[in-house]
Amino acid sequence: MRPSFLPRPVNGPFDDPGLFIPLFFERRAIIFDLGDIYSLSAKDILKISHIFITHTHMDHFIGFDRLLRLFLGRDQHLYLFGPKGFLNNVEGKLAGYSWNLVKNYSNLLALHVTEVLPDHLITKDYICQNGFVPDQTSLKQPFNGLLHEEPSFSVSARILDHSLPCLGFTLKERFHVNILKDGVTKLGLEVGPWLKDFKQALFDNQDPDSKFEVSCGKTNQQKKTFVLGDLTKQIALITPGQKISYIADLVYNESNVEKVVELVKDSDHLFIEASFLEKDRDVAEKKCHLTARQAGIIAGMSGVKQVTPFHFSPRYVGQAHLLEKEVIAAYDEALRR
Ligand SMILES: [Zn+2]
Numbered sequence: 135m136r137p138s139f140l141p142r143p144v145n146g147p148f149d150d151p152g153l154f155i156p157l158f159f160e161r162r163a164i165i166f167d168l169g170d171i172y173s174l175s176a177k178d179i180l181k182i183s184h185i186f187i188t189h190t191h192m193d194h195f196i197g198f199d200r201l202l203r204l205f206l207g208r209d210q211h212l213y214l215f216g217p218k219g220f221l222n223n224v225e226g227k228l229a230g231y232s233w234n235l236v237k238n239y240s241n242l243l244a245l246h247v248t249e250v251l252p253d254h255l256i257t258k259d260y261i262c263q264n265g266f267v268p269d270q271t272s273l274k275q276p277f278n279g280l281l282h283e284e285p286s287f288s289v290s291a292r293i294l295d296h297s298l299p300c301l302g303f304t305l306k307e308r309f310h311v312n313i314l315k316d317g318v319t320k321l322g323l324e325v326g327p328w329l330k331d332f333k334q335a336l337f338d339n340q341d342p343d344s345k346f347e348v349s350c351g352k353t354n355q356q357k358k359t360f361v362l363g364d365l366t367k368q369i370a371l372i373t374p375g376q377k378i379s380y381i382a383d384l385v386y387n388e389s390n391v392e393k394v395v396e397l398v399k400d401s402d403h404l405f406i407e408a409s410f411l412e413k414d415r416d417v418a419e420k421k422c423h424l425t426a427r428q429a430g431i432i433a434g435m436s437g438v439k440q441v442t443p444f445h446f447s448p449r450y451v452g453q454a455h456l457l458e459k460e461v462i463a464a465y466d467e468a469l470r471r
């Protein structure tokens with residue numbers, strides 16, 4: 135199975151948090167957290183359309199300036215999501231610069247910023263040509279856990295406690311379309327860009343009895359027409375969609391554990407902060423972070439298939455293996471329970 139999403143931590147486990155997720159088959163990506171993103175290429179940053187921020191501690195949000203700097207003057211809609219206070223944080227960042235010349239820009243750069251509150255979402259738009267002056271109007275919508283949805287995937291969040299409201303995220307592919315290359319060859323076709331349209335037709339719930347045209351041949355001049363349902367049976371295997379979760383910065387308490395387990399249950403891959411070793415649990419508690427053992431327990435209780443700890447405290451530089459070992463031991467233990 136070729137996964138649709140290949141999540142990539144932006145930095146090493148001792149550096150600022152951030153998870154870059156390119157969307158396979160599209161020149162687009164989403165990102166969880168915006169710490170220092172200088173290790174991402176400009177080309178990769180410019181693929182980002184949706185930005186999900188757990189909380190605005192500096193190490194999770196300082197990359198906003200770099201991102202904005204690159205998008206300035208471009209034709210792009212950026213969608214940002216963050217916890218309580220997020221609209222103020224974004225407005226504060228934008229107010230830190232002078233925008234007197236942007237009215238001359240011909241491209242439209244728009245930020246659509248959503249603040250996540252327990253019962254509702256508040257969205258405001260900020261337009262570059264208007265000098266990012268906050269919109270007087272805002273859109274209020276009920277919040278039921280879902281932040282963003284498109285035909286092929288969705289992103290959900292829960293509000294966690296990190297001595298301030300902090301969001302945990304999960305990305306869920308609706309279903310996964312595996313292309314059977316033998317099936318493609320048997321029909322005299324070749325793997326190509328048409329497969330993107332084929333997958334899109336499935337995600338758009340197109341009628342299986344409808345016609346689907348494939349452009350093939352060396353110059354894509356030849357057209358072959360199939361019945362979508364028949365073609366699907368011959369070239370595709372539909373399996374459950376991928377689930378990727380990202381949990382950063384939280385206190386270890388009953389309510390947080392319950393919410394995280396419910397959100398990330400059965401993830402294919404969980405990225406979770408594990409700042410301290412269990413022997414330093416008192417420090418972890420004071421700083422409102424997890425220990426590696428606690429992160430491993432949460433991963434095991436959630437039955438995730440793979441766990442990657444990150445956000446290690448600098449006090450353990452050179453000892454990353456100890457944190458990783460502690461996570462895996464606790465994960466195995468909780469999984470067996
Ligand atoms: Zn942090």
Ligand SMILES: [Zn+2]
Pocket residue numbers: 189191296383
């Ligand atoms: Zn934090």
